[in-house]
Amino acid sequence: MKKFETFTGIVCPLDRSNVDTDAIIPKQFLKSIKRSGFGPNLFDEWRYLDHGEPGMDNGKRPLNEDFVLNDPRYQGAGILLGRKNFGCGSSREHAPWALEDYGFRVIIAPSFADIFFNNCFKNGILPIVFQEEIIDNLFAAAGGDKPLEIAVDLEAQQLKIAEDGVIPFEVDAFRKHCLLNGLDDIGLTLQHVDAIKTYEARRRQEAPWLFG
Amino acid sequence: MTNKTLYDKLWDSHVVRYDESDTALLYIDRQLVHEVTSPQAFEGLRIAGRKPWRVEANLATPDHNVPTTSRPNGIADISDPIARIQVETLNANCEEFGLTEFTMNDIRQGIVHVVGPEQGATLPGMTVVCGDSHTSTHGAMGALAFGIGTSEVEHALATQCLIQKKSKSMLISVDGKTAPGVTAKDIVLAVIGEIGTAGGTGYAIEFGGQAIRDLSIEGRLTVCNMAIEAGARAGFVAVDEKTIDYVKGRPYAPEGETLEQAIANWQTLHSDEGAEFDRVVNIDASEIKPQVTWGTSPEMVVSVDTQVPDPDRVDDPVKAEGMRRALDYMGLEAGTPVSEIDVDKVFIGSCTNSRIEDMREAAKVAKGRRVADNIKLALVVPGSGLVKQQAGAEGLDKIFIDAGFEWREPGCSMCLAMNADRLEPGERCASTSNRNFEGRQGQGGRTHLVSPAMAAAAAIAGYFVDVRDF
Numbered sequence: 001m002k003k004f005e006t007f008t009g010i011v012c013p014l015d016r017s018n019v020d021t022d023a024i025i026p027k028q029f030l031k032s033i034k035r036s037g038f039g040p041n042l043f044d045e046w047r048y049l050d051h052g053e054p055g056m057d058n059g060k061r062p063l064n065e066d067f068v069l070n071d072p073r074y075q076g077a078g079i080l081l082g083r084k085n086f087g088c089g090s091s092r093e094h095a096p097w098a099l100e101d102y103g104f105r106v107i108i109a110p111s112f113a114d115i116f117f118n119n120c121f122k123n124g125i126l127p128i129v130f131q132e133e134i135i136d137n138l139f140a141a142a143g144g145d146k147p148l149e150i151a152v153d154l155e156a157q158q159l160k161i162a163e164d165g166v167i168p169f170e171v172d173a174f175r176k177h178c179l180l181n182g183l184d185d186i187g188l189t190l191q192h193v194d195a196i197k198t199y200e201a202r203r204r205q206e207a208p209w210l211f212g
Numbered sequence: 213m214t215n216k217t218l219y220d221k222l223w224d225s226h227v228v229r230y231d232e233s234d235t236a237l238l239y240i241d242r243q244l245v246h247e248v249t250s251p252q253a254f255e256g257l258r259i260a261g262r263k264p265w266r267v268e269a270n271l272a273t274p275d276h277n278v279p280t281t282s283r284p285n286g287i288a289d290i291s292d293p294i295a296r297i298q299v300e301t302l303n304a305n306c307e308e309f310g311l312t313e314f315t316m317n318d319i320r321q322g323i324v325h326v327v328g329p330e331q332g333a334t335l336p337g338m339t340v341v342c343g344d345s346h347t348s349t350h351g352a353m354g355a356l357a358f359g360i361g362t363s364e365v366e367h368a369l370a371t372q373c374l375i376q377k378k379s380k381s382m383l384i385s386v387d388g389k390t391a392p393g394v395t396a397k398d399i400v401l402a403v404i405g406e407i408g409t410a411g412g413t414g415y416a417i418e419f420g421g422q423a424i425r426d427l428s429i430e431g432r433l434t435v436c437n438m439a440i441e442a443g444a445r446a447g448f449v450a451v452d453e454k455t456i457d458y459v460k461g462r463p464y465a466p467e468g469e470t471l472e473q474a475i476a477n478w479q480t481l482h483s484d485e486g487a488e489f490d491r492v493v494n495i496d497a498s499e500i501k502p503q504v505t506w507g508t509s510p511e512m513v514v515s516v517d518t519q520v521p522d523p524d525r526v527d528d529p530v531k532a533e534g535m536r537r538a539l540d541y542m543g544l545e546a547g548t549p550v551s552e553i554d555v556d557k558v559f560i561g562s563c564t565n566s567r568i569e570d571m572r573e574a575a576k577v578a579k580g581r582r583v584a585d586n587i588k589l590a591l592v593v594p595g596s597g598l599v600k601q602q603a604g605a606e607g608l609d610k611i612f613i614d615a616g617f618e619w620r621e622p623g624c625s626m627c628l629a630m631n632a633d634r635l636e637p638g639e640r641c642a643s644t645s646n647r648n649f650e651g652r653q654g655q656g657g658r659t660h661l662v663s664p665a666m667a668a669a670a671a672i673a674g675y676f677v678d679v680r681d682f
């Protein structure tokens with residue numbers, strides 16, 4: 001996994017609640033057996049005017065100019081700002097793969113759906129939760145003529161915004177540790193092979209039907 | 213010893229170890245695998261040179277991408293080349309790593325969440341995972357079951373464990389009795405209408421109360437299936453005699469002495485008297501009527517005898533804006549009676565409602581009637597080959613076909629429209645599936661979630677009707 005220490009990027013405001021993973025990456029792109037290359041189809045149905053299918057030349061497709069990702073102010077954005085229950089719906093990890101492939105490394109919202117939240121950390125994306133007031137302020141700031149740039153410091157657990165100073169954020173200690181060091185979860189778990197084997201041996205005795 | 217919730221019991225019995233920050237390594241008893249979320253996980257194993265930790269803990273079947281039209285040649289009948297590669301990849305991976313797979317032409321093939329309980333592969337007291345959010349379904353067996361991403365599929369394959377933090381606990385008690393014509397689907401839609409699609413976020417939900425106990429196991433599977441639509445990764449129901457009767461005799465279920473030992477354990481799988489929950493929600497079952505969603509989120513739901521709600525009467529501006537967007541997408545006016553909404557297509561199927569009891573409910577309504585002329589397509593897609601076989605043995609297939617429904621091969625089908633079964637832009641569908649998101653059943657398609665009986669009634673009438681008067 002990619003390490004995450006600090007990241008500076010432009011904020012792209014996506015002003016909708018309940019953005020689901022079907023919207024983040026529509027199902028037709030889930031037929032791929034790879035984990036890369038989903039960026040051009042991120043938010044496909046909102047981003048393009050035609051219907052997208054795998055293998056199309058996305059450079060030639062008509063863009064929906066009204067969709068925020070196509071707004072000239074937010075080109076090259078690396079931080080996505082959302083509303084409540086971001087990432088609800090299907091468990092597809094293709095959603096964070098698409099966001100990461102597009103260039104988003106941080107997602108800020110008042111709440112996230114659990115599976116999506118979890119999937120972000122596995123892919124070097126930092127999801128940050130703030131209260132609604134802070135989110136409203138960020139939307140106001142990001143919606144101006146000048147792009148809003150934020151520096152995210154994971155170690156210090158702070159967002160730094162040029163004029164407005166610093167906003168602290170919360171992050172789970174274990175997840176922070178993994179992100180900062182780019183740790184592979186499987187590698188970590190396999191340090192506990194003995195504990196797993198001990199547990200398994202005990203369960204085989206207690207509950208043999210689970211091993212039938 | 214303190215009084216434990218069912219969640220505490222399921223959780224505690226699976227903790228291998230805790231680390232300093234109270235994150236647990238949780239042992240996984242069963243993993244279900246399908247073609248869409250597994251290829252990258254197997255690829256990860258291959259690259260790292262790893263093998264499955266306990267290969268027999270896994271069970272695979274293709275479901276999302278398989279065609280539901282006649283497919284005597286198996287994979288060769290998948291016309292979409294990219295989808296075909298994905299199903300072939302599942303076969304190849306299962307072969308290479310030694311997993312049991314019910315392949316396309318196996319009578320046991322079907323939607324993972326139908327196949328697991330049907331085979332007795334998901335048992336009370338188990339931890340069950342799958343790279344699919346509707347894994348919560350299996351909680352109906354008194355199991356801790358939750359959806360995971362592909363990285364976790366790989367993690368569970370490689371280590372038989374997952375790194376998890378315990379959720380908060382919620383009891384949703386559906387008290388009293390439901391009225392005739394009100395089904396498990398209506399109960400769970402009403403619950404989501406009440407607590408919202410994020411109401412269960414961060415919680416594991418136990419469904420209890422008389423109305424839940426009164427449900428069959430299949431009804432409970434429908435309720436737990438949609439726990440994720442209420443934001444909860446896991447939803448479950450305490451084990452009772454119905455659970456044990458349901459499990460007995462299934463292919464993967466224990467037998468003889470082991471069964472007796474298992475039953476003794478299963479009988480403890482309920483919340484203790486006086487156990488405390490972080491949140492309790494009480495719902496009066498007698499108030500629940502047949503439900504129809506009107507918008508693009510399962511929480512946008514009303515009773516069939518009311519109207520499409522009006523965003524101008526909602527105070528929260530963000531919510532009102534979301535409602536306006538949904539009305540616009542759905543092509544609906546606020547105030548329209550639900551019974552005046554015409555339907556173009558009907559879909560009876562998905563892991564929510566494609567079991568034999570669902571087929572029976574729908575067939576009861578369809579029997580001796582005809583699908584209305586304005587309905588372009590009415591699909592019935594059984595959840596597994598075995599459900600299809602059973603329905604055939606009961607003559608349900610004939611009832612559907614005579615009424616003008618199409619009777620298909622098992623798979624996810626128009627629930628997510630990865631195969632050819634889909635809505636065209638602007639088409640309106642009465643669907644027994646679980647998600648009405650924009651584009652879920654096809655770009656521009658408009659989904660209304662209902663019970664199987666309500667879907668069948670809409671197919672016959674051509675518009676939504678109250679199945680209680682039908």
Ligand code: SF4
Nearest residue numbers: 346562563624627628
């Ligand atoms: S039937 Fe629908 S919800 Fe269920 S597993 Fe298949 S695609 Fe997912």
